[in-house]
Amino acid sequence: MTSPRAWLIWIVGIFAYLVAVTERTSFGVVGLEATERFHASAAEISFFTVLQLLVYAALQIPVGVLVDRFGSRAMIAGGALLMGLGQLELAFAESIPGGVLGRVLVGAGDAMTFISVIRLLPIWFAPARVPLLTQLTGMSGQLGQLFSVLPFAMILHSAGWTPAFLTLAAMAVLAVVLVLVLLQDHPPGRAAPEPSQGLRATGVTLSHAWRQPGTRLGLWSHFTVQFSGTVFAMTWGYPFLISAQGLDAVTVSALMTLYVASAIAAGPLMGRFVARHPLRRSTMVLLIAAGTAAAWAAVLLLPGRSPLWLLAGLVVVLAIGGPGSMIGFDFARTFNPAHRLGTASGIVNVGGFIASLVAIFLIGVVLDVLHTTGFSRGELYGLEPFRIALSVQFLLLAGGAGAIMVTRRKVRRQMAAQGVVVPPLRVALARQRRISAERRRQR
Template structure:
């Protein structure tokens, strides 16, 4: 295996994932246009994304099993074809059923992409580099949000609905060709592990992945800190900022760009933290969850519209949740063997997108209820209705934090049984300080006491 070849394979995988993220988030930009094109209510528009995410989440575990069996190349190429077909369908859809069919195809193709790209990393890179490369993968792919916010939105507003979605279909076609021609599943000379055969053996592998507490800890970590940014980017962020907060479209585009840019900048730092402090991963997740809850509470409780600097802070905190949620995949990698990694990664990836689809649906439902009862004063996407509807996030954040704590206790009991102890953070820091002091007094330089 040569380093240049590994980076080439990774670049192709990331490019495919970038295209998938563009397809995934494109509907978040067209919420207002879709309401007019399909003559739809808020809950109907949210249903587009809910069903897309439902398909995505529902396929994660089957896709994980399939990628373990057939490899990443076939799955990524198939996903690109499905997404292209979905955007082609949406380009000419003029009613809700036609639009829903397009988003279902996009969700199915998107479901095949990320897990398949993540599975390439341990095969092409050394284990010590996997956490950082995983973070770089997730954050580089998120550049697709910028494509949906800027070039796609520009084409949409200048040329119209159909040309904009045809552009997205063309991007998926190019990704499919690139993968088929250049992508390889594993380095030359690597022996492929025996694939699982039969439904019974597949079910047993799935059961073993789920029964591993580390897999469930990864899933709940992903559930808790990934969904808020997904809800914001895919559906309700654009209407909230435009109609609720009264911002201009250009300012909203800048905030969305900040969302992506922050994740790209923060991702490598989280990757290094995970590599150096593997026993503090869940603590990092809980801190990000607390920061997300505090940021949303501040914006939603302040009288009147929030100042721009406060919205900037909210966007930055939500953006940190993206790379933070990648810690869940590191839990899957740590606690599962390589031949079960796709299955375990699929289980983890279900978490955040299940939370996102629940939240998107709840927000749309509450907005419609407030509108129908007259609370909204005839404004569907008003600030006051959004205050109530977006508060649904706190329920999911609280539930996720509780599930993380419960799963972490089981993981720590398992680790203790294997001879690995996880002392409280303050005790650990104090021990390290004492070790450094004693080392300096002895004249031996920095201590290297194992953890």
């Protein structure tokens, strides 16, 4: 039976992750205000988020190694402290360098949070609970995005830039206090890992994690289905909906709320699917990627502005990509031993954020090029420029899906050598129908 202490540890962990998501996504709400405050172009505004994500992605593997060495408590508390300092810097920044420094600190602190929280789950909970709890962790953390869309945006528009970012800094300080007071790395009586290891041993751990095809399958799964929602929520969704689609701020807030609600609803369903059909995880990832491409194609190819129902459908599909990307961490968990889980999770987490920063930067560059050449007719964030700029996502979706297919073959060959054969999908579906029919007859 799971102890009450384990649930408390989990609650503190997801609060820290909620704060991290709030800090991460807050800049997606202030894109227009930041353009005016820093007198910045579209590419410069995208650079804020690109650099933040670059720092995040670059630190994932080092953080994975460090969390395996020092534990989750130290890493989560240190990450919250860095995010608080970053938001404090942003609160008073009036130039691009000052704002960039703030986002770098936020990115560094954010990088230390999620995989540290995920690492706690197999330590405190039974293996059968971990897939669902992984989804619930990601789902709960997404409430932080809801905070950035609603309360933070309200504070920004009513009280101004500085009070809004000081509020975010205060949230980070609260997370530091709760983690230091309540969170523990291991249950009482369970031996802690060695506090340090040599550089060679660290390199061996990293090499073994990377050479495991299941780790790379997790990385490409995360790469393919996570980035489009991140691009939408962190940077370009708000300007696209306001300036290109002509929606008012209230409607955009409602769509962003729908995004979070859809991710929350999809999380438990995804967790149950992974637990019941572990041999069909990559198929689910590919279906989500196909759905993402179809939803963007419908919005970008439609003449004129899209109806609200179609934009809502796009938001729902993008939101599903968040829980879908958690499948990547389940690959890391099932194909790696516990002592290198943090390292493997760090490798997986690099994928989606590299794809995100590439997409965010390219979209900003394309928008600026179209504006400079006169194609956008003076509208930097007009509908036609956004149609072209947002289409760069199709390249990343296609490349990621291809990498999944290649890596999946290697994983299945490895599984076959171990005596585990993945049946064709039609055979699996027929078997599932027979099982369901038998259960109905028994009832």
